Amino acid sequence: MxxxxxxxxxxxxxxxxxxxxxxxxxxxxxxxxxxxxxxxxxxxxxxxxxxxxxxxxxxxxxxxxxxxxxxxxLGPVFVTAFNPLSMVIVAILGSIILAEVMYLGKGFLE
Missing domain, CATH: 1.10.287 (Helix Hairpins)
Structure with missing residues (x-):
């Protein structure tokens, strides 16, 4: 890109x-x-x-x-460095805003 x-x-x-x-x-x-x-x-x-x-x-x-x-x-390094961070942000916001349950392995976090 x-x-x-x-x-x-x-x-x-x-x-x-x-x-x-x-x-x-x-x-x-x-x-x-x-x-x-x-x-x-x-x-x-x-x-x-x-x-x-x-x-x-x-x-x-x-x-x-x-x-x-x-x-x-800033260059392509910053985009690739923060790309995995977007998944974490989506998981946190989904848990807070949409009250989604996050599953981690066999157990779950509420």
């Missing part, structure tokens, strides 16, 4: 392009997996649609944009 940012310095457009290509790839895979199930393509105005929009726009789009800005200003 560092080489791409040097030749294409507009981070937000690059993040949108990455998300578009991911959507196209997921659509192709889903066409093969759900080829006999047309109800899989029905859009329901419920929490599933809201979760998909949130996951696509906020998590992926903003995440790629922030990674691009950090990579352009």
């Amino acid at each position: 560092t080489i791409t940012l040097k030749s294409y310095p507009v981070e937000l457009s690059l993040a949108a392009f990455i998300c578009l290509m991911g959507s196209i790839e997921c659509t192709i895979v889903t066409l093969f997996i759900e080829r006999g199930n047309p109800t899989a393509w029905s859009i329901q105005l419920a929490s599933k649609l809201l979760a998909a929009i949130y996951g696509g726009v906020i998590c992926s789009g903003v995440g790629y944009y922030v990674q691009g800005v950090i990579m352009k200003t």
Whole structure:
């Protein structure tokens, strides 16, 4: 991504392009997996649609944009160093905000 940012310095457009290509790839895979199930393509105005929009726009789009800005200003080392930290932050926020139960091996933490 560092080489791409040097030749294409507009981070937000690059993040949108990455998300578009991911959507196209997921659509192709889903066409093969759900080829006999047309109800899989029905859009329901419920929490599933809201979760998909949130996951696509906020998590992926903003995440790629922030990674691009950090990579352009500080270098690729910081992006790869803090990438595992994002999973820990998601687990902690999910436990606090959504009251999710974290499972660690066979036991669980509440």
